[in-house]
Amino acid sequence: MRYCTLGDLTPGMVLGRSIYDASGRLLLNESKALDDRFIKRIEELGFSGAYIDAAGFEAVDPPEVIDPALRARTQAILVESFDTLANISSVLEDVNFSELTSFDSHPELHKMLSVGKIQGQINQIIDDLMDSYTIELPCLLLKSQGRLLVEHSTDTMLIALLIGLNFKFVYRELKQLGLAAMLHDVGKALLGTAGEPPIGPDHPNYKDHPATGGIILLESGTNHYTECAAIQQHHERQDGKGFPNHLIGYNKSPEQSRTYQSGTIYRMAEIISVADAYDTLTSGIYAAPLSPEEAIKTLIKRSFFEFNSYVVNMLAQVVQVFPVGCHVEIVKSSDPTYQNYCGIIKAANTENAHQAELILTDDPYGKATKPVLLSLSGDSSAQLKLLL
Numbered sequence: 237m238r239y240c241t242l243g244d245l246t247p248g249m250v251l252g253r254s255i256y257d258a259s260g261r262l263l264l265n266e267s268k269a270l271d272d273r274f275i276k277r278i279e280e281l282g283f284s285g286a287y288i289d290a291a292g293f294e295a296v297d298p299p300e301v302i303d304p305a306l307r308a309r310t311q312a313i314l315v316e317s318f319d320t321l322a323n324i325s326s327v328l329e330d331v332n333f334s335e336l337t338s339f340d341s342h343p344e345l346h347k348m349l350s351v352g353k354i355q356g357q358i359n360q361i362i363d364d365l366m367d368s369y370t371i372e373l374p375c376l377l378l379k380s381q382g383r384l385l386v387e388h389s390t391d392t393m394l395i396a397l398l399i400g401l402n403f404k405f406v407y408r409e410l411k412q413l414g415l416a417a418m419l420h421d422v423g424k425a426l427l428g429t430a431g432e433p434p435i436g437p438d439h440p441n442y443k444d445h446p447a448t449g450g451i452i453l454l455e456s457g458t459n460h461y462t463e464c465a466a467i468q469q470h471h472e473r474q475d476g477k478g479f480p481n482h483l484i485g486y487n488k489s490p491e492q493s494r495t496y497q498s499g500t501i502y503r504m505a506e507i508i509s510v511a512d513a514y515d516t517l518t519s520g521i522y523a524a525p526l527s528p529e530e531a532i533k534t535l536i537k538r539s540f541f542e543f544n545s546y547v548v549n550m551l552a553q554v555v556q557v558f559p560v561g562c563h564v565e566i567v568k569s570s571d572p573t574y575q576n577y578c579g580i581i582k583a584a585n586t587e588n589a590h591q592a593e594l595i596l597t598d599d600p601y602g603k604a605t606k607p608v609l610l611s612l613s614g615d616s617s618a619q620l621k622l623l624l
């Protein structure tokens with residue numbers, strides 16, 4: 237199969253992967269032929285494209301981080317919680333969020349989250365990742381722009397878990413990291429308005445969302461102090477210029493052996509901060525989306541003083557910058573015959589991302605070619621560019 241952007245989808249194309257809406261409902265089953273109505277529906281739901289079965293590309297099988305149905309069920313629970321929070325936001329006009337330390341004066345805000353249900357889904361996801369030995373991050377292309385906060389929360393959780401797995405976190409730590417990453421922006425759901433896009437840095441209460449998020453979790457009748465700390469510190473920076481408490485970091489590895497020093501950023505918050513930033517940059521939440529490679533380069537530049545450099549380095553090892561199923565252009569190769577040809581990645585190369593295996597699709601003039609297999613393995617001058 238191959239990934240087709242929205243503009244390239246035409247009636248009669250056959251879906252390679254099922255599409256779920258952000259509430260977990262199966263929208264279109266794989267193997268289903270598209271018609272105008274379905275293409276319109278994909279667009280309305282905010283998807284940028286879909287995987288399509290295509291002759292010559294049968295060998296291309298993009299890996300999923302987790303089972304799409306499990307992801308859909310998880311998102312459905314999150315949608316429920318976020319909607320509840322967004323719907324009560326209008327009755328909280330008298331609340332000064334920046335001075336909020338508990339919801340004692342607002343008993344209606346107690347137990348707002350189904351933490352047990354959310355944790356149950358995260359445990360299943362961790363089991364899935366451990367069973368399949370998934371330690372790499374393939375493409376997270378199928379993101380519905382229609383439910384950005386839920387999609388972003390789920391992807392931040394998956395990225396954080398993959399980083400945690402690679403740092404050899406034990407099961408208990410992964411459960412805490414997963415829950416905190418999933419709920420890192422839950423404060424935005426309460427501070428925002430139902431039906432509106434999530435609040436951004438220009439919102440007057442934006443800087444209150446980490447603290448508010450931590451309180452929502454604690455007031456949900458749980459003892460998740462570790463997760464609360466991680467949520468409340470996910471916008472702190474290594475140089476102390478973050479918010480809300482200007483904590484500092486020493487760019488130390490976030491492994492369990494690290495001892496906690498007061499006034500410093502909690503190690504799980506450092507992982508969530510990097511996962512959050514990577515997903516924000518690649519999904520174009522506040523600006524035009526960057527390719528995985530550009531996003532990694534950006535984070536490397538911002539590491540040390542902003543992001544924990546150990547965590548950024550681990551992310552760089554985890555992310556597949558040219559994921560299977562993606563459309564790329566051969567910018568350079570030792571054999572000039574294929575210069576500026578385009579193709580679909582068939583197999584990623586973990587050692588050197590540019591030396592991937594691809595199936596050619598178009599010549600330099602945009603004319604479709606026969607789907608020929610081309611391996612750039614061992615070609616040290618190979619340079620690819622992601623086309624999205």
Ligand SMILES: [Fe+2]
Nearest residue numbers: 420421470471
């Ligand atoms: Fe945030």
